[in-house]
Amino acid sequence: MANSPQAKKRARQADRAYAVNKARRSRIRTYLRKVEEAIASGNQEAAVAALREAQPELMRGVTKGVVHKNTAARKMSRLSARVKALGA
Template sequence: MANTPQAKKRIRRNQARAIVNGARVSRIRTFIKQVESALTAGDKDAAKAAMTKVQPELARGVAKGVVHKNTAARKMSRLTKRVAALG
């Protein structure tokens, strides 16, 4: 257990940030799932529309430190490749 006031405050802050960060990651996953569901349905227009929503969400996740830069780049690359293959 934390002894110092600073350590106690750190625990409280970390718990609060974990909730916010978890929501961010969940939001990103939701947008990715929308693209994947459009891909499985074979709907190129819906997939492209969903891709335009995923890109800023992933970039925001990287900026906030929730997703690693290379992970976001890899996900975007793979999704973009799959959307382009639909055509």
Template sequence: MANNPQAKKRARQTLKRTEINKARRSRIRTFLRKVEEAIATGNQQTALAALQAAQPEVMRGVTKGVLHKNTASRKISRLHHRIGKLSA
């Protein structure tokens, strides 16, 4: 356990930051799940609308340090590709 004041403060900050990041990750997963569900229905328009709603949320996770930039880009790219295949 932390003994000096600075270490105690850092421990408090870590707990607070962990809760915030957990909430952000959960929110991102929710948006991505909605896209997955829309793809599962087979409706391209609904899936595209869900992806357009999810994309800013995923990229916000990048700027907040929850996701790596390449990870977010890869997820968006793969979802976009799957949506594109729905019309074929």
């Protein structure tokens, strides 16, 4: 258990950061799920719109340190390839 004032403060900060990061991660996953559902429905216009909404959210997660840069790039690449394949 944290005993020194510094350790107590770090524990409070860690709890706060955990809550914020969890909310951000959940928000990103929600946007990605909307893209997945649009792809599953086969509607390319809805999928493109959902992808456009998801991209800034995912990249914001990168700048905030919630998601790694390469992970976000990989997810965007794979999703955009799947959305593009709907039109073919």
